[in-house]
Amino acid sequence: MPDTVQSHIALPVDVAVPRSRAADTARTLVRAGSLLAFVAVFAAFAAAAPGFLSAGNLANVVGQSAVIGVLALGMTLVVVAGGNDVVRGGIDLSVANNLGLCAAVYATGLGAGWGDGAALAATALAGLLVGAVNAVSVVWLGILPLLATLAAMNVCAGLELVLTHNTVVAASSPLLDVLSGEYPAGVPVLGEVLLGVAALLAVVLHLTPAGLRLYAVGGHREAARAAGLPVASYVAASYLGSGLCAAVASVLSVALLSGSTTGSGDMLLAAVVTALLGVVFSRRLVATIPGTLLSALFIGILINGFQLLNISSYWVNGVQGVLILLVVAATSMLRPNAG
Amino acid sequence: MTRPDQASPLALEMRDLVKDFAGVRALDHANLRVGRGTVHGLIGQNGAGKSTLIKLLAGIHAPDAGTIAVEGAVQSRLTPHRAEELGIHFIHQDRLLVPTFTVAESLFLGAEPRRFGLPWLNGGAMRRRAATILRETFGVDLPAGALVGELSAAQQQLVQISRALLNRPTILVFDEPTAALVRREVDSLFGVIGRLRAQGITIVYISHYLHEIGEICDAVTVMRNGADVGTVHPRTTPAADLVSMMVARDIHDMFPRRHRTAGPPVLSVTGLRAAGAFENVSLTVRRGEIVGMTGLVGSGAKDVLRCLFGLQRPDAGRIEIEGARIGGRSPSAAVAGGLALVPEDRRGHGVALSLSVRENTTIASLDRFARGPLIDRAAERSEVDRLIRDLAIKTPGREAAVRNLSGGNQQKVVLAKWLSRQSNLYLLDEPTVGVDVGAKVEIYRLIDELAGKGAGILVLSADLLELLGLCDRILVMYRGRIVHDGPAAATDSDTLLMHATGAGAVVHA
Incomplete structure (x- = not known):
């Protein structure tokens, strides 16, 4: 049978399917519900845990959220540029171990007698390098972000052990003294760094054309390409940004713990949940900087409240897992679709 | 057939283009010559190579051989960016818009208004200018802050067109722009196209709808099997001639057609309704009868099939197989009732x-x-x-x-x-999608044989020629209702298409 015979006069696709009002309502409910949950948790702790509402405690919450918060802000960049499809979208599983590696670099550098400047530069370089490896594997080798960053995560974990031999490398420096202190009195500097990083990223992501384009790249890659955007560069930049955030977070972590500490990988779940949970605070159900900041504080409040109420902090892990499931389920069902 | 006047200077000349995808030849020495300031139609069946041609023009793929010249200058390295620089813009069939963006953001993505020349978004200006453009071009008041994903298909289409117009295009390519539009919107689109031509913009217009081509095009190029088979004047060329250019003549050889006599009903459906999908659907399939069903995506045809097979619960109505009522409860109940369903997503x-x-x-x-x-x-x-x-x-x-x-x-x-x-009753969902022509013929013969043995067959297909060749009777659904039910011998693809796109009522009025 020759292939020249064709038999198609196919119908075009009618995309004028009436959109569902129910989905709109559900989206609104999810957002309102999330905010309500936030307020309810806040109120519950305020009522049940003595001292929760004190200015000192709240400032502490911000300070204690700093490390995870900055990690999650970096992850947010990747999620924005990669789109929040859970499987194929952007995700950076290497952030936590990248933090561990960077902390080891920073602490080891200081231990070797380097000044803060040199140690910071080396730390930033380490973070960016990991980001660059991720960018190359995702953008140019076309590996799924989930797998590519999983591999980078293990590389980071290995390198960290090489540097630290699985011990705590104590560190101190003038910068660390400032970071771990309070300025003005009662306000942890770590918290201020978190807010500063968030403000900076919020400006870039939400107030500049570059930020808008990053959203376009993640929201509909073909549309971004059709708009003439260098899609690969944007995705690559998001991984570099995430790597740099891990480096910043590592310095905060060293300040908090007075040295590099093993087990940084445990922060991964918290960073993922924080970045994903932030989605429910946005009308468009996309990751945003304020959303991520809010969810970082939400999780910080959970941990803090549990501590004040003498509930085992192990529960927090379970709660985070449940939150991931809820958020992913809600957003994948409710996100608006084009065509 | 008359040749349209080719004396006007060419805005676009695509010559001898060849493109292979994984060993399959998508374009086989295709040509397209478009006069400056004209509306040029491009028609052909699915797989004829229209989309590939357009993707080469957009710089999405590079041709394996052949040249593309814009305003007389040969473009050896066409990239999406270069195409844009040349003023070539596209209104894609699949609307390339970010669903989570607002209308204003979608319009200005890539060319955002800035504050003080700094890399700083001017959101207010973006919204105001977007509202102005939409009102002045289309006379519609779309809220500039609405999310694209929440707009109707037609509204998204308008956003897409406005976006292209912002770039002051010299060549504008419309790829099936009316597929999702209702008649009123189509008229206003044609008004816009007329205005654009008056401004000297060259337009390439791809469509399945032959009457549209006749309505607005100055010339039309017909493609078949990856090559252009002719460029003609659409107003002086009868639609039947265009169709015969699009379709190889020996198409009827593909369909066996044995004489059959329809027996008693094997499937009868009365007053079936599923909220939001379709309503008041009644149909009968008799023994020895092949009934075709078609409709655009969203017309409800697929949902009817799903209900019949028990994959979806109807809200009201009766489904009887050989006189016994089945409840549309589950696929296994349907199978026990003597039904066989060939789903479309066979690999999945x-x-x-x-x-x-x-x-x-x-x-x-x-x-x-x-x-x-x-x-x-x-x-x-x-x-x-x-x-x-x-x-x-x-x-x-x-x-x-x-x-x-x-x-x-x-x-x-x-x-x-x-x-x-x-089985006694077969429900076939797109039985020949993705199979080669030889296998199609085998499948048609088998379906015919099953009917010959006394089975009733309901075929859902978007391929109108397939339905016309294969079926005894064809049902067309539009927006949740059966709008046409008649013998296949008494209709043709244009009529079916009109019914399926809701144009039937207008054209016959």
Whole structure:
């Protein structure tokens, strides 16, 4: 049978399917519900845990959220540029171990007698390098972000052990003294760094054309390409940004713990949940900087409240897992679709 | 056929373009010459190469051979960016818009208004200018802050067109722009196109709708099998001539047509309704009858089929198979009622990749080969061999794992699985999507044979020629209702298309 015979006069696709009002309502409910949950948790702790509402405690919450918060802000960049499809979208599983590696670099550098400047530069370089490896594997080798960053995560974990031999490398420096202190009195500097990083990223992501384009790249890659955007560069930049955030977070972590500490990988779940949970605070159900900041504080409040109420902090892990499931389920069902 | 005047200077000349995808020739020395300031139609069946041609023009793919010249200058390295610089813009069929963006953001993505020349978004200016553009170009008041994903298809289309106009295009390519629009919107689109032509913009207009081509095009190029078969004047060329240029003549050889007489009803549906999908659907399929059903995506045709098979619950109505009522409860109840369904997504739903061709073929019909508690292997083997032969399944043997077959052959295996059940009623969902022409002919012959043996068959297909060739009767659904039900012999593809797109009422009025 020759292939020249064709038999198609196919119908075009009618995309004028009436959109569902129910989905709109559900989206609104999810957002309102999330905010309500936030307020309810806040109120519950305020009522049940003595001292929760004190200015000192709240400032502490911000300070204690700093490390995870900055990690999650970096992850947010990747999620924005990669789109929040859970499987194929952007995700950076290497952030936590990248933090561990960077902390080891920073602490080891200081231990070797380097000044803060040199140690910071080396730390930033380490973070960016990991980001660059991720960018190359995702953008140019076309590996799924989930797998590519999983591999980078293990590389980071290995390198960290090489540097630290699985011990705590104590560190101190003038910068660390400032970071771990309070300025003005009662306000942890770590918290201020978190807010500063968030403000900076919020400006870039939400107030500049570059930020808008990053959203376009993640929201509909073909549309971004059709708009003439260098899609690969944007995705690559998001991984570099995430790597740099891990480096910043590592310095905060060293300040908090007075040295590099093993087990940084445990922060991964918290960073993922924080970045994903932030989605429910946005009308468009996309990751945003304020959303991520809010969810970082939400999780910080959970941990803090549990501590004040003498509930085992192990529960927090379970709660985070449940939150991931809820958020992913809600957003994948409710996100608006084009065509 | 008259040749349109080619004396006007050419805005675009695509010559001798060849493009292969993984060994399949999508373009085979295709040509397109478009005069400056004209509206140039481009028609052809699916797979004729229109989209590939357009993707080469957009710089999305590079041609394997041939040249593209814009305003007389040959463009050897066309990239999307370069195409944009040349003023070539596209209104894509799949609207390339970010669903989570606002209307204003979608319009200005890539050329955002800035504050003080700094890399700083001017959101207010963006919203105001977006609202102005939409109002002045289309006379519509779309809220500039609405999210694209929440707009109707037609509204998204307007956003897409406005976006292209912002770039002051010299050549504007419309790829099936009216597929999702209602008549009123189509008229206003044609008004816009007329205005654009008056401004000197060259327009390439791709459409399935021949009457649209006649309405707005100055010239039309017909494509078939990856090549252009002619460029003619659409107003002086009868639609029938265009169709015969689009379709190879020997199409009717593909369809066997045995004389059949319809018996008593095997399936009768009355007043079926599923909220939000379709309502008041009544239809009958008789023994020995092939009934075709078609409709655009969203017309409800697919949902009707799903209800019949019990994959979706109807809200009201009766479904009777051979006089016995079935409730549309579940697929297994439907199968027990004597139904066989060949789903469209056969690779996803219908085939176990690691099992052999034999196992996949007989997995749903093992009862037929049972001898007591055992399976009659010899009978099973001979049935499988017969189906492999009949469907021309290319496989090393009946024990080969389906995983090792090509996609088209995997589809044939799933088809074989259901055909081997020997039911009285077959529901076929796009039975020939993705299979090659040779296999199509085999499948048509098999379907005809089943009907000849007295089975009732309901075929859902978007391929109108397939329905016209295969079926005794054709139903067309539009926006949840059956809008046409008549003998296949008394209709043609244009009529079906009109009904399916809701234009039937307008045209006949």
